[in-house]
Amino acid sequence: DAGVIQSPRHEVTEMGQEVTLRCKPISGHDYLFWYRQTMMRGLELLIYFNNNVPIDDSGMPEDRFSAKMPNASFSTLKIQPSEPRDSAVYFCASSLGPGWGNTIYFGEGSWLTVV
């Protein structure tokens, strides 16, 4: 299995620019999660989808952030406009379900630096 695939792995952008992060979940997984990790705040869940439908987006920090899942094999997290405080590692993860019996598999992350 290829695992969860994220792109780009690293991105450096200027403040004000649009950033799009991409994710391909593990085939057959119905749940997709987007997380953000910083030194200050640790790991935070931003949003998660079930069968391509957003279930909980309460972790999305503000309107500059948006996430979509147009089909079962692709999701995007967009930041527009980006700000230096958005610099973080963004992880995508997928699972068969959020419950106790299901492992959540993480991608390798997209390292974002906004200057």
Place this chain on the structure above:
Amino acid sequence: KNQVEQSPQSLIILEGKNCTLQCNYTVSPFSNLRWYKQDTGRGPVSLTIMTFSENTKSNGRYTATLDADTKQSSLHITASQLSDSASYICVVSWDLSGTYKYIFGTGTRLKVLA
């Protein structure tokens, strides 16, 4: 307020030694507790998942325990190896009217020395 606290913040041990990491939570109602290992520059990898009815769960040299009454969990690493050097993150989740909520601990950074 729902919280997850991990201790110690960091730990250095010699190869071959055992160690125990702690996770205390105030989440209620509680659904499940997960321990993850995160190598530097990589995504977290699941070690164990436990519900409130489980006391112990093992994964090789990793053993997690859970005391739902005191809201405490521990991760015990036996015969540590250099490859155990990583951050260990405790995650507690609960079901809020059909929507799963998650709280992450800030992690314990473990360094195993030769």
